[in-house]
Each structure stands twice: as structure tokens, then as C-alpha cells.
Amino acid sequence: MTSAALPADLVKPLLERATAGGAPSVEVFAPATGAKIADLPQSSTDDIERAFSTARTAQAQWAARPVRERVAVLRKLHDIVLGEQETILDIVQTETGKARAHAFDEVGDVAVNARYYASVASKLLSTRRPRGVLPVLTRVDVRQRPKGVVAVISPWNYPLALAVSDALPALVAGNAVVARPDNQTALTALWAIDAAERAGLPRGLWQAVLGRGRDIGGEVIARADYVDYTGSSATGRTIAQQAGERLIGYSLELGGKNPLLVLADADVPRAAKIAIRACFASAGQLCESMERIYVHDSVYDRFVAEFTAHTKNIELGGALDYSAGMGSLTFQRQLDTVRQHVDDAVAKGATVLAGGKHRPDLGPYFYEPTVLADVTAEMTVYREETFGPVVSVYRVASDDAAVAAANDTAYGLNASVWTKDAARGRAVAARINAGSVNVNEGFIAAWGSSDAPSGGLGISGTGRRHGPEGLLKYLDTQTIAQQRVLPIAPLPGMSEELWAKTMTLYFGVMKTLRQK
Structure with missing residues (x-):
């Protein structure tokens, strides 16, 4: 079968999942044949504002749910992607023009990452109890808090792997995701969102806004709490500047030679x-x-x-x-x-x-x-x-x-x-x-x-995907320290000088005992 237009009964419901329509649509064509795929709706500033507003409401509810419930969505999505691979392979091939074997690499990537983050999320998201400044007397809890709404700006070349495998750790960490896929491969991202909702993800938690980066990229970054971008080194520099002005985090995977x-x-x-x-x-x-x-x-x-x-x-x-x-x-x-x-x-x-x-x-x-x-x-x-x-x-x-x-x-x-x-x-x-x-x-x-x-290193980017780092980047840590019985201060009647000498002795003992 030659790559051509996708069936209307597949395309139409996917397009309805986009938070878009406030701007004029654009035509998208299949690279291998030149056949028209769709009139793709585009997002206006109002559409983008609505997407982030909806995402914030959904995120608060999602973050309150037990990690095991979030993990269950990833496990189910793993099965859907593998079970419905013929459909998504057709979409990826039609939108990109790539060979089917190379499209399957993307299916495998999503399945592997869904399974991996489902298996490690509970451990990575658990509260940690490091040693306090005064053992026993100081209790310290280090909690993981989701960033909020993550913008995933993904390219056209690997539209399933790079749109989904970056979104999954953000979602299981308790964030919402507003995706900005490339216009050329938007149907792939929309199919993935549909599949995730069929796997149990709440509607509105993962949304897609559509448009060219130069038209809506700044609007997306202006509302995000974290930005994950894959693309050119030139655009990566621009995104880093925009994120830096807002003092929000970002991860960039850029070009290579x-x-x-x-x-x-x-x-x-x-x-x-x-x-x-x-x-x-x-x-x-x-x-x-x-x-x-x-x-x-x-x-x-x-x-x-x-x-x-x-x-x-x-x-x-x-x-x-x-x-x-x-x-x-x-x-x-x-x-x-x-x-x-x-x-x-x-x-x-x-x-x-x-x-x-x-x-x-x-x-x-x-x-x-x-x-x-x-x-x-x-x-x-x-x-x-x-x-x-x-x-x-x-x-x-x-x-x-x-x-x-x-x-x-x-x-x-x-x-x-x-x-x-x-x-x-x-x-x-x-x-x-x-x-x-x-x-x-x-x-x-x-x-x-x-x-x-x-x-990457150099102009190939900053930040990491995959591994624990690929999830932890979507979190902020919060340290809660509780002091018990005795204060970290001179005891009643003790001079500051005696306190300093006492603490000096304490520090030396702790070093001898090789305590942190």
C-alpha cells in the first residue's frame, strides 16, 4: 500500500482533540506522495490560554492521586501502543515519509519508556529521609513536587518517540503537559493523547496546541512551568533565552554531527x-x-x-x-x-x-x-x-x-x-x-x-531524557526540617563562645565517625 491520505474517520476525531481552531488552518501533505493529509486547525492565543488553564486545573487533581494510579496509565498505554501499532505506524509513515522499520523504532521507544517509568516512578517520587544537622534531634524530609504544567515542544522527524517519551515521565511525576508538536506530524501526537486517555489519563491533563513555532512558541513558553524541546541548536538558544527570562527550567536536545x-x-x-x-x-x-x-x-x-x-x-x-x-x-x-x-x-x-x-x-x-x-x-x-x-x-x-x-x-x-x-x-x-x-x-x-x-554536550543541548534524570527534571525538591527537644543554638546560660567551642568539638567527632 502506498503512503497517501489517511482515512477521514481516523483523522477527524483526532483533530477534535487539539486545542485549536482560533487561527486559520493550514494544509498538510504526505511527503512520499504529495497527497493531502488534512486541513490542520491552528491555535490562537486564546486557545493556548484555555489549554493551560484547563491543564492547571487537571494537574492539581492528578498530582493528588496516588503514584500507583498514575503508573497504571503508563502500563496500559504500553499495551495500547503495541496492540494498535499498525494504525500508528501508518500515521507516522504518512506524516514523515520514513520507512516502516524506522517508524517501528518509535513504537518500541514509547513501549520501553512507558514500561521503564512505570517501574521506577514510585521509588523516584518517594520522600527521602537524609541525615539532619543534629542526628536524632533533627528530622529532615525531602519531598518531590511536580513543576506544574510542562511544555513539550517536539519535532517532526521522530513524532511519536519525541512527543510521547518526553511526556510520559512528566505525567507520571504529577505534571500536566501542553504539547506543541510540529504541524507536519500533529496527528501522531494527537493519536498518542487519545491513546493515553483510553489508558485512563484524565482528559485535559495532556493537550496539544497547534501552530508554527515562530507563531505560537513564545506564547507556550510564556505560560509553561518547564520547557522540554527537541530541535535545532539555533531555536534551542532562543528557547533558553525565553525560559531564562522567566527563570524556569528547560531541557534541550539539539543537533549533531x-x-x-x-x-x-x-x-x-x-x-x-x-x-x-x-x-x-x-x-x-x-x-x-x-x-x-x-x-x-x-x-x-x-x-x-x-x-x-x-x-x-x-x-x-x-x-x-x-x-x-x-x-x-x-x-x-x-x-x-x-x-x-x-x-x-x-x-x-x-x-x-x-x-x-x-x-x-x-x-x-x-x-x-x-x-x-x-x-x-x-x-x-x-x-x-x-x-x-x-x-x-x-x-x-x-x-x-x-x-x-x-x-x-x-x-x-x-x-x-x-x-x-x-x-x-x-x-x-x-x-x-x-x-x-x-x-x-x-x-x-x-x-x-x-x-x-x-x-548532548556543546551546542547539542543541555539536560537529559531517559533514566532517572528524565523524570527528576520535571520535579522540584522541598526540604522540610523539624528540630526536636533541643534548639540549634546555645543552651540557656551558655555563652556564644562556649557554644562555638562545643560545636567545634562536635564537628571533629562527626568527622572522626565519618558522619555526613
Whole structure:
């Protein structure tokens, strides 16, 4: 089945879930075919105000409910996403143009994160009893309090994973969520909200407002208690400034120019095969994907030959099934960037080893997976993020040279190291400036390990998703200290000098006893 317009009986009730309609609608089209998907309602300032007002009322009631009831919603949502995956896969593919296998990565991501946060929420949200300043006499309780209403501003490239997996820990922590999904992929977010409500989430607790970021982003941030954003580094800076002016917290996962290192002792056939997914998943429209490959001189020719052969064998297509190895780009602007980067590189002396062509015969935005060699520093593709199916290969003489080249970037999101020596791989990985590094994998090993944090260094962002950090960022801590029997002050008749000497003795005893 070819990606085309989605059934009206699916689209219409989803659109009714948006807090939108006060602004003129926009048309949304399927990237793989150009077929119209929907007239998408847009949110006005009044719509946004209404969404936050409703969310605040719902949040107060939700936060008062036992954690076990919140956890039950995540467990049920886990089952709905897996059980109804054919529907959501059709929506994701239609809105993004990606291959079905890459859309399924998103289904898996939501299921894993729903299960994980359902399993750890009770522990992470429990009140902690640290030691007081005077043991026994000082009781201290550290409570976790939800932020309130969290804004989740998610992109178009992974519309299910990035809209939902960031919302789930916010919700189970007791917050409400007002989502601002990209217009192109709004139906995916609306389907997720519908699924969550069918799983038991109170209506109004998780809402979506629709509109372009430049039109409504500021209005959303102006009302939020915390902002979670995934997107470009340029927009991330703007959001950080807006959040900073209000002194609210934020988490930003931004761009990447991710390196893959093939060391001299790598399993070349395995590395060449798995690097295909690391580079070309979702047509390279993935912040975690690899755009630079550094290969040791001793295995360079063999790796490049095998990697190029695999690249040429990737089947392109937009069918709503598992037949295609790579789908379409999502926008004309992405196609333009890819063509500009490749054309600029070729004009300045780069060699196209595979791909390098727009494929309008398949659909408006299809572009062949492309491998470039002989890329040099004056070429745009050398340093700038392409965010498309283009990867450059470089020959290096040593591990040190590979690490230095990998770190020669302002980005620091993800990296990959290939070697038969696991200890060597971990040691090289530790030297790379990236928030996550995968040894003998591209990105899924780190990304899919839900108990481990994920995020960027440098201009790739700040804050973390996944792991305990992915939930704790949505909370404020409150310390309640109760002093019992004796005050923390001189006793009646005791001078301040004697008090100071007594406390000095006490501090020394506590150190000797190794007490905190």
C-alpha cells in the first residue's frame, strides 16, 4: 500500500482533540506522495490560554492521586501502543515519509519508556529521609513536587518517540503537559493523547496546541512551568533565552554531527552492515545518526567497499509496509539542504561513492543514500549538520587521530566506536566529547537503554531524557526540617563562645565517625 491520505474517520476525531481552531488552518501533505493529509486547525492565543488553564486545573487533581494510579496509565498505554501499532505506524509513515522499520523504532521507544517509568516512578517520587544537622534531634524530609504544567515542544522527524517519551515521565511525576508538536506530524501526537486517555489519563491533563513555532512558541513558553524541546541548536538558544527570562527550567536536545570510528581491529563486515542503519535511519533525519565515518588506514579500503555496496542496495520506497529500506525526506527544505551540501562538496573536489541523486520518480522528496569521500574542510558538509542521507568517509592513521577528528566539532550528541576489543572500545569512547557513545552499535544501544540518560554536550543541548534524570527534571525538591527537644543554638546560660567551642568539638567527632 502506498503512503497517501489517511482515512477521514481516523483523522477527524483526532483533530477534535487539539486545542485549536482560533487561527486559520493550514494544509498538510504526505511527503512520499504529495497527497493531502488534512486541513490542520491552528491555535490562537486564546486557545493556548484555555489549554493551560484547563491543564492547571487537571494537574492539581492528578498530582493528588496516588503514584500507583498514575503508573497504571503508563502500563496500559504500553499495551495500547503495541496492540494498535499498525494504525500508528501508518500515521507516522504518512506524516514523515520514513520507512516502516524506522517508524517501528518509535513504537518500541514509547513501549520501553512507558514500561521503564512505570517501574521506577514510585521509588523516584518517594520522600527521602537524609541525615539532619543534629542526628536524632533533627528530622529532615525531602519531598518531590511536580513543576506544574510542562511544555513539550517536539519535532517532526521522530513524532511519536519525541512527543510521547518526553511526556510520559512528566505525567507520571504529577505534571500536566501542553504539547506543541510540529504541524507536519500533529496527528501522531494527537493519536498518542487519545491513546493515553483510553489508558485512563484524565482528559485535559495532556493537550496539544497547534501552530508554527515562530507563531505560537513564545506564547507556550510564556505560560509553561518547564520547557522540554527537541530541535535545532539555533531555536534551542532562543528557547533558553525565553525560559531564562522567566527563570524556569528547560531541557534541550539539539543537533549533531555525529562521528563513527572504525578502529584497526574492527569486525569490518559487521561494522559496514550496521553502519547503514546508523547513517540512514529515517533518511538520515535523526539527531543521533552518523554523518562522519573515520576509518583506520589498514581497513579503510575494505570497509568503504562493503559499506558502499550495502548503501547501493538500499531499496527506496514509500509503501506502508516493510518493503523499503529507506523512505523519503520530509520537506522541500531538507531536500534543498541535502542537494546543496552534496553539490557544494562535489564542486570542490569530493567523490561520490554511492547515491548523490534526487529521485523525483519515486516521490517529491526522495534522495538516494549518499556516501562521499575526499571531503575537505572548505566544504559545507565537512562541519555543518546535513540532517539527511549523506555521510562522509575519512581515512585516519591511528586511534588518536580518529578521536581528534571526532572531537573537531561544536556538537557533542552521539558517537560510535567499532573494535573487537571491548575494553579498547570503551577507553576510546570515554575520550570522545559526546553525551552518548555506542561501542559496536550506532545509536540504539545507548538510546534504547532507558535506565541511562541521553542528551548532548556543546551546542547539542543541555539536560537529559531517559533514566532517572528524565523524570527528576520535571520535579522540584522541598526540604522540610523539624528540630526536636533541643534548639540549634546555645543552651540557656551558655555563652556564644562556649557554644562555638562545643560545636567545634562536635564537628571533629562527626568527622572522626565519618558522619555526613
